[in-house]
Amino acid sequence: MATTVVADDTGRAKPRLGDTIFSRLALAAGIIILVALAGVFIFLTIEGAPGLVKPASFYGSASTFAGYVAPLLFGTVLAAIIALVVAVPLSWGIALVVSHYAPKRVATPIAYVIDLLAAVPSVVFGLWGITVLAPKLSPVYQWLEEHAGWVPFFAGPASTTGRTILTAGLVLAIMIIPIITAISREVFSQTPRLHEEAALALGATRWEMLRLAVFPYARSGMVSAVMLGLGRALGETMAVAMVLSAGGGISFNLISNTNPASIASNIASNYREGTPGKIQVLIATGLVLFLVTFLVNFAARWVVTRNERKLAR
Amino acid sequence: MSVTTAPVRPSAESVSFTAARLPRFAPALVGVVAAAAAGLPVLLLGWGVVAWAIVAGLVFLVALPLWARVVEGSRGATDRLVTGLVWAACIVAIVPLVSLLYTVVDRGLPRISSTFLTYSMYRTSLDQEVGIYHALIGTLLITLFAALISVPIGVMAAIYLIEYGKGKRLARWITFLVDVMTGIPSIVAGLFAFALFILLFGPSTRVGIGGSVALSLLMIPIVVRSTEEMLRLVPSELREAAYALGVPKWRTIVKVVLPTALGGIVTGVTLSIARVVGETAPLLLIAGLTTRTNFNVFDGRMTTLPVLIYTQNANPGIAETAGGIRPGIEIAWGGALVLIVIVMVLNLAARIIGKIFAPKTGH
Amino acid sequence: MAKSITVDSLDIYYGDFLAVEGVTMTIKARSVTAFIGPSGCGKSTFLRSLNRMHEVIPGARVEGKVMVDGQSLYDAAVDPVAVRRQIGMVFQRPNPFPTMSIYDNVLAGNRLNAKKMKRAEADDIVERSLKGANLWNEVKDRLNKPGMGLSGGQQQRLCIARAIAVEPQVLLMDEPCSALDPISTSAIEDLIHELKTEYTIVIVTHNMQQAARVSDETGFFNLKAAGQPGHLVEFNSTQKMFANPDNESTEAYISGRFG
Numbered sequence: 039m040a041t042t043v044v045a046d047d048t049g050r051a052k053p054r055l056g057d058t059i060f061s062r063l064a065l066a067a068g069i070i071i072l073v074a075l076a077g078v079f080i081f082l083t084i085e086g087a088p089g090l091v092k093p094a095s096f097y098g099s100a101s102t103f104a105g106y107v108a109p110l111l112f113g114t115v116l117a118a119i120i121a122l123v124v125a126v127p128l129s130w131g132i133a134l135v136v137s138h139y140a141p142k143r144v145a146t147p148i149a150y151v152i153d154l155l156a157a158v159p160s161v162v163f164g165l166w167g168i169t170v171l172a173p174k175l176s177p178v179y180q181w182l183e184e185h186a187g188w189v190p191f192f193a194g195p196a197s198t199t200g201r202t203i204l205t206a207g208l209v210l211a212i213m214i215i216p217i218i219t220a221i222s223r224e225v226f227s228q229t230p231r232l233h234e235e236a237a238l239a240l241g242a243t244r245w246e247m248l249r250l251a252v253f254p255y256a257r258s259g260m261v262s263a264v265m266l267g268l269g270r271a272l273g274e275t276m277a278v279a280m281v282l283s284a285g286g287g288i289s290f291n292l293i294s295n296t297n298p299a300s301i302a303s304n305i306a307s308n309y310r311e312g313t314p315g316k317i318q319v320l321i322a323t324g325l326v327l328f329l330v331t332f333l334v335n336f337a338a339r340w341v342v343t344r345n346e347r348k349l350a351r
Numbered sequence: 352m353s354v355t356t357a358p359v360r361p362s363a364e365s366v367s368f369t370a371a372r373l374p375r376f377a378p379a380l381v382g383v384v385a386a387a388a389a390g391l392p393v394l395l396l397g398w399g400v401v402a403w404a405i406v407a408g409l410v411f412l413v414a415l416p417l418w419a420r421v422v423e424g425s426r427g428a429t430d431r432l433v434t435g436l437v438w439a440a441c442i443v444a445i446v447p448l449v450s451l452l453y454t455v456v457d458r459g460l461p462r463i464s465s466t467f468l469t470y471s472m473y474r475t476s477l478d479q480e481v482g483i484y485h486a487l488i489g490t491l492l493i494t495l496f497a498a499l500i501s502v503p504i505g506v507m508a509a510i511y512l513i514e515y516g517k518g519k520r521l522a523r524w525i526t527f528l529v530d531v532m533t534g535i536p537s538i539v540a541g542l543f544a545f546a547l548f549i550l551l552f553g554p555s556t557r558v559g560i561g562g563s564v565a566l567s568l569l570m571i572p573i574v575v576r577s578t579e580e581m582l583r584l585v586p587s588e589l590r591e592a593a594y595a596l597g598v599p600k601w602r603t604i605v606k607v608v609l610p611t612a613l614g615g616i617v618t619g620v621t622l623s624i625a626r627v628v629g630e631t632a633p634l635l636l637i638a639g640l641t642t643r644t645n646f647n648v649f650d651g652r653m654t655t656l657p658v659l660i661y662t663q664n665a666n667p668g669i670a671e672t673a674g675g676i677r678p679g680i681e682i683a684w685g686g687a688l689v690l691i692v693i694v695m696v697l698n699l700a701a702r703i704i705g706k707i708f709a710p711k712t713g714h
Numbered sequence: 715m716a717k718s719i720t721v722d723s724l725d726i727y728y729g730d731f732l733a734v735e736g737v738t739m740t741i742k743a744r745s746v747t748a749f750i751g752p753s754g755c756g757k758s759t760f761l762r763s764l765n766r767m768h769e770v771i772p773g774a775r776v777e778g779k780v781m782v783d784g785q786s787l788y789d790a791a792v793d794p795v796a797v798r799r800q801i802g803m804v805f806q807r808p809n810p811f812p813t814m815s816i817y818d819n820v821l822a823g824n825r826l827n828a829k830k831m832k833r834a835e836a837d838d839i840v841e842r843s844l845k846g847a848n849l850w851n852e853v854k855d856r857l858n859k860p861g862m863g864l865s866g867g868q869q870q871r872l873c874i875a876r877a878i879a880v881e882p883q884v885l886l887m888d889e890p891c892s893a894l895d896p897i898s899t900s901a902i903e904d905l906i907h908e909l910k911t912e913y914t915i916v917i918v919t920h921n922m923q924q925a926a927r928v929s930d931e932t933g934f935f936n937l938k939a940a941g942q943p944g945h946l947v948e949f950n951s952t953q954k955m956f957a958n959p960d961n962e963s964t965e966a967y968i969s970g971r972f973g
């Protein structure tokens with residue numbers, strides 16, 4: 039049998055056709071992702087830029103785009119912050135139960151149930167929020183107004199439907215718990231076993247062991263989990279659009295009916311009545327939302343990569 | 352912890368390993384006491400079950416650490432407090448899920464019938480039955496086309512990242528942008544598709560494929576991420592074994608690497624479908640709303656299940672009898688049940704596929 | 715069906731790092747050539763450069779000449795994939811394809827290259843290769859079971875069967891027994907003995923008794939000093955290497971004074 043290894047006589051190995059085609063295809067797919075993301079930015083800018091400089095009549099009660107988007111941005115951030123305040127301690131608690139407190143045969147079902155929570159579509163959360171949660175919270179708001187009305191958050195007058203920014207924030211909290219839990223659980227359980235045992239061998243209680251060995255190790259993971267949860271809460275549309283009965287401007291009053299909508303929910307509720315001009319304004323607000331979530335996610339990734347480098351060293 | 356302090360014979364100091372501890376039944380005992388203590392105001396003031404549970408929980412969280420503080424000292428008390436708080440967090444988080452699932456089943460189940468699943472909402476006379484068939488078809492087709500767009504792009508991009516792009520600047524950029532894409536709010540994805548299609552086809556364009564484009568923007572990063580993960584798990588020895596047999600790189604990837612990672616990739620794709628099948632916001636913008644069944648994603652409006660739920664809830668119509676449930680609300684809950692079942696089945700399928708195709712280690 | 719290999723002042727790099735320097739040798743056809751030496755001295759790297767597997771690692775390259783049958787493997791016109799079809803390789807750890815049956819594993823080299831063949835022809839190749847690898851009797855009743863289900867030693871012989879099924883000129887073996895138990899090891903050693911009547915075999919081993927038992931010629935690789943590239947210290951008939959080596963450090967290594 040003759041040994042032929044030479045591909046052709048031209049002096050260069052001919053790259054295999056299959057290899058060329060396949061690697062080009064893979065490269066093309068990668069580039070499509072670049073293009074798609076650039077496309078998101080470009081199309082939102084093309085369609086949204088005119089929305090920045092419309093006559094005052096397009097901005098409702100405000101007269102400029104900034105005046106129009108500011109309350110919406112405030113509503114977005116406020117709802118997201120309420121969600122974080124509630125969700126973060128709960129999520130860390132659940133993550134600790136799964137990674138350190140519960141025996142395995144309890145931890146696995148708990149983790150499964152939390153993953154299930156992540157799978158529920160946001161429109162169903164919204165439906166549940168207005169039909170079940172809001173009516174249940176309404177008497178609580180009345181009570182808060184009567185007994186804690188001196189706190190600015192609970193100044194009232196309390197909403198009778200319960201469809202306030204606090205309710206929306208609580209629904210968002212339930213929605214972001216699975217995200218924060220999943221990442222925190224991961225970093226908690228990655229703590230080197232040796233560190234934990236070292237702490238226990240010093241006579242630490244379980245809580246002291248967590249503080250000594252687990253939290254310092256997991257800190258950046260915990261931070262980025264929170265940021266990713268924040269990103270999700272900022273961008274969530276349906277739950278807020280369905281639960282919140284919006285109307286009004288910037289206000290820290292959490293239990294009344296005078297709260298601003300969030301950017302996303304404002305788009306969802308108003309796009310249908312929109313004239314093309316009005317839609318350009320909505321797209322411009324979408325661009326603002328895109329930039330805000332982009333920054334938050336970017337910050338989250340940055341924290342993670344910085345820490346990965348630190349650990350690698 | 353007490354080392355005897357007044358030694359009779361100093362050389363033979365004895366060490367004690369016992370420290371004051373609460374009895375093992377202490378948490379259970381405190382729990383019962385807390386439940387009873389909370390029961391008192393409930394009976395006297397007529398509070399509900401929820402209030403009772405909250406009060407009982409608080410009493411427990413205060414009482415057990417206090418008792419531990421007296422017996423075990425402050426360190427033991429803190430430890431017990433944290434343990435209590437952590438478990439309480441778990442229970443608090445599970446309550447809404449149970450409530451949600453219960454409500455969906457309770458309110459959705461009565462509405463489910465064969466008519467509900469096989470009729471659309473288009474009717475020629477007022478007393479005609481309506482159903483969600485058109486939304487089921489819309490969800491199915493739009494999601495299918497979204498998968499048709501995202502799976503090839505996602506899988507090939509992951510192949511580029513793992514097999515070809517290692518260490519290249521372009522690959523680092525793509526990885527970074529995939530991360531950015533995971534964070535895109537779904538409404539922004541919808542706006543993108545909307546802006547794209549009205550730019551191309553005029554301002555009143557509403558078309559199913561636009562929904563697919565928006566959904567694939569949300570799906571691609573999930574597919575890339577999970578495929579990347581799976582390709583990384585394929586041992587490099589398998590690639591080398593194929594190269595050493597004189598197999599070209601692309602055939603190695605197609606015939607050896609992809610089949611080995613297949614289970615994980617299919618699981619990832621299924622999960623990404625489950626994630627986008629419940630998306631509402633983008634479809635609300637670009638796929639529009641209709642009462643008829645539309646089988647053509649390239650032409651005309653298409654209703655999907657989540658959009659149907661949203662719009663039925665927003666415009667529920669008038670109840671037949673005063674004080675009765677409005678028809679739109681009923682349909683919304685019925686649709687919600689169907690949607691949840693679809694999502695759960697997809698998740699379950701993903702898990703089962705993952706188990707079946709898990710790389711066989713033999714032995 | 716066997717060729718000799720001539721290597722002329724070969725330098726092997728990983729990026730800018732020179733791993734192996736200035737190797738010159740002739741590997742005889744139809745014989746077993748063993749490479750020994752301490753860990754990290756570049757013997758596996760050198761072996762992988764003989765069928766251009768070396769360049770699978772990004773940034774890896776060589777300078778110098780490797781001639782097989784009068785052709786230089788590193789000529790610009792040479793297709794590495796075609797080289798690897800002629801010069802097969804068996805790895806340190808058995809690596810059968812997990813998604814394939816025993817039967818398909820043996821045929822992998824042919825099938826993955828999309829070679830069309832009749833069922834009878836395929837059966838014939840499988841039987842011949844498995845017999846060639848001394849595995850036929852153990853697996854002939856379960857050819858459709860997954861290859862991963864075999865024991866470690868059987869898996870390694872399956873990998874040898876897979877390598878010889880494409881009828882290569884040369885068979886490279888990179889510490890083929892290091893992950894195996896003593897009984898499997900001796901089965902593979904017997905097999906190497908039989909295979910050398912038809913193939914040129916090059917084997918890297920950490921086990922000096924193994925080199926002495928199976929090989930006709932032996933090359934000793936070593937580092938010049940810590941941090942320096944590896945090089946070929948001595949290349950001689952195995953008999954001479956183990957009885958009366960030319961080089962002092964060879965003798966020191968073989969008699970166990972270092973490494």
